[in-house]
Amino acid sequence: MTPTLTLYGAPYSVYVRIVRLVLLEKNIDYRLETVDIFKPDKAVETYRSIHPFAKIPAINVDGFVLYETGAIVRYLDEIFPEPPLMPDTARERANVNRILSIIDNYAYPSMVWGIYVALREQGESACESDAFNKHCERAETVFCVLDTALEGKAPYLGGHRLSLADLHAVPVLDYFLQTATGQKMVAHHPNVQNWWERIKTQHRFDGILSEGAD
Numbered sequence: 001m002t003p004t005l006t007l008y009g010a011p012y013s014v015y016v017r018i019v020r021l022v023l024l025e026k027n028i029d030y031r032l033e034t035v036d037i038f039k040p041d042k043a044v045e046t047y048r049s050i051h052p053f054a055k056i057p058a059i060n061v062d063g064f065v066l067y068e069t070g071a072i073v074r075y076l077d078e079i080f081p082e083p084p085l086m087p088d089t090a091r092e093r094a095n096v097n098r099i100l101s102i103i104d105n106y107a108y109p110s111m112v113w114g115i116y117v118a119l120r121e122q123g124e125s126a127c128e129s130d131a132f133n134k135h136c137e138r139a140e141t142v143f144c145v146l147d148t149a150l151e152g153k154a155p156y157l158g159g160h161r162l163s164l165a166d167l168h169a170v171p172v173l174d175y176f177l178q179t180a181t182g183q184k185m186v187a188h189h190p191n192v193q194n195w196w197e198r199i200k201t202q203h204r205f206d207g208i209l210s211e212g213a214d
């Protein structure tokens with residue numbers, strides 16, 4: 001029997017989008033229970049009993065509650081094995097895990113918060129701060145690493161087929177590439193640029209990426 005799945009979060013969230021992209025790829029039905037973490041109210045306080053750090057997303061699968069996106073997507077890939085979103089060899093899987101960590105630790109903080117959000121909130125004046133420049137350096141390093149991962153014949157970040165690495169990166173890049181800074185930067189990384197064009201046309205991401213992006 002197909003498990004009953006609830007996803008807690010808000011459609012604008014990068015991390016909620018990552019989980020939604022995985023569920024979409026696997027064609028799994030779920031209920032999205034809205035928790036808008038940036039509008040603290042009673043629902044958010046109640047949500048702390050699910051996620052002690054009050055971040056989104058979390059999932060409930062037949063009563064099994066799980067939070068932390070990396071754990072969620074790996075779990076979903078195990079219980080819904082088709083199509084597999086981890087490669088076949090240990091080395092390839094290690095690389096996918098490396099890319100997930102890079103996205104979490106370097107790409108998301110710099111590309112989304114340090115650059116996209118800073119530009120939205122402060123406009124062009126954001127570019128004048130040292131912090132902004134540091135985030136740009138970080139973002140540049142992320143692009144160099146992703147570009148190398150895509151060298152040779154690999155059409156995807158994890159190798160010859162779509163994997164969790166691609167689905168972790170897509171929502172982060174979707175925000176970053178809405179900025180002129182992101183567009184300028186990606187133009188110097190043709191492998192990333194080609195991957196981005198390809199993945200956006202070949203996969204059905206649109207509803208999830210644009211929906212709720214206020």
Ligand SMILES: N[C@@H](CCC(=O)N[C@@H](CS)C(=O)NCC(=O)O)C(=O)O
Pocket residue numbers: 013014015016037038054055056057067068069070
């Ligand atoms: N380590 C968490 C990070 C999730 C995360 O940062 N989610 C953001 C939204 S995209 C959030 O809940 N932010 C609220 C906050 O930082 O207060 C995970 O992997 O799930």
